[in-house]
Amino acid sequence: IMAPLHDNRMNIGAKGMSGKGYFGHTFWDTEVYMLPYFVWNDPKGARSLLEYRYLSLDSARKNAAHYGFEGARYPWEAAWITDGETCPEDHFAKLEYHVTADVTYGVYLYYQVTHDMDFMLRYGCEILFETAQFWRSRLDYNAQLDRYEILDVIGPDEFTHHANNNAFTNYLAHLNLTLAVQWQERMKREFPKEYSRLNKRLGLDGKVAAWQEAAAKLAEIEQLRLRQTEKLESIAGLTQDDARQMLLNRLDGELTHEKAMRIAAYEAQTREDADNLARELIGQALARCAAD
Numbered sequence: 001i002m003a004p005l006h007d008n009r010m011n012i013g014a015k016g017m018s019g020k021g022y023f024g025h026t027f028w029d030t031e032v033y034m035l036p037y038f039v040w041n042d043p044k045g046a047r048s049l050l051e052y053r054y055l056s057l058d059s060a061r062k063n064a065a066h067y068g069f070e071g072a073r074y075p076w077e078a079a080w081i082t083d084g085e086t087c088p089e090d091h092f093a094k095l096e097y098h099v100t101a102d103v104t105y106g107v108y109l110y111y112q113v114t115h116d117m118d119f120m121l122r123y124g125c126e127i128l129f130e131t132a133q134f135w136r137s138r139l140d141y142n143a144q145l146d147r148y149e150i151l152d153v154i155g156p157d158e159f160t161h162h163a164n165n166n167a168f169t170n171y172l173a174h175l176n177l178t179l180a181v182q183w184q185e186r187m188k189r190e191f192p193k194e195y196s197r198l199n200k201r202l203g204l205d206g207k208v209a210a211w212q213e214a215a216a217k218l219a220e221i222e223q224l225r226l227r228q229t230e231k232l233e234s235i236a237g238l239t240q241d242d243a244r245q246m247l248l249n250r251l252d253g254e255l256t257h258e259k260a261m262r263i264a265a266y267e268a269q270t271r272e273d274a275d276n277l278a279r280e281l282i283g284q285a286l287a288r289c290a291a292d
Contacts, residue, residue, distance in 0.1 A: 031106030071133030
């Protein structure tokens with residue numbers, strides 16, 4: 001109901017039909033949680049959702065430049081295709097980097113299922129290349145360890161701020177860089193005309209070696225994955241109340257009063273939003289019935 005698949009200039013609001021929270025803005029939820037459904041059940045609709053990301057690519061380039069980076073960085077909260085970052089809290093807008101790699105994951109998933117080469121040549125490859133260039137410019141080089149790192153981010157766990165080498169972020173950034181290298185090689189070999197057009201505009205030949213190096217030296221992807229798995233295994237078998245308490249305590253020590261208040265307020269607001277929206281929709285339906 002909430003997917004505007006008739007118009008690729010629009011996307012799905014993260015709150016869906018549960019309320020008006022986030023002003024209908026689009027988050028990483030589209031590519032990670034909702035796109036898989038459309039990929040398997042409505043590929044045309046899935047393509048429309050991804051074309052939205054392509055149509056906002058120029059805006060993502062401006063967003064990257066705003067924060068001092070190259071390539072394209074997708075906004076944490078997206079609205080109209082030319083709006084850029086619409087998150088009202090600059091702290092989250094600045095540190096929620098993983099959304100950029102989440103978009104490229106969506107491109108990857110869509111092609112793996114549909115083999116839609118037309119989409120890749122028109123839209124998908126350019127997204128991969130420009131986001132890879134963002135990640136290359138975002139990485140920090142640790143000379144002592146001879147590796148690249150991604151420092152000072154917020155991962156999917158939004159209660160842990162200023163994380164270094166977050167497993168989720170690093171893993172998808174690595175995927176992003178790897179996919180860009182693979183598709184650069186494939187385009188150059190199999191689709192030279194299309195590649196020449198993009199290379200002339202983006203200078204791909206001069207960038208791919210840096211993407212390869214970054215992917216090869218990005219901080220211990222496998223160890224980060226295992227460390228994250230250990231955290232997940234530690235909650236197996238917990239009751240709902242136990243899991244909630246672990247959520248509140250988090251990794252950075254004892255729960256602060258501010259965190260508890262924020263979580264409680266968010267849960268209450270979500271319930272209130274859903275109730276208000278339900279009453280509004282029912283009221284509109286009754287008014288239409290009375291008019292008929």
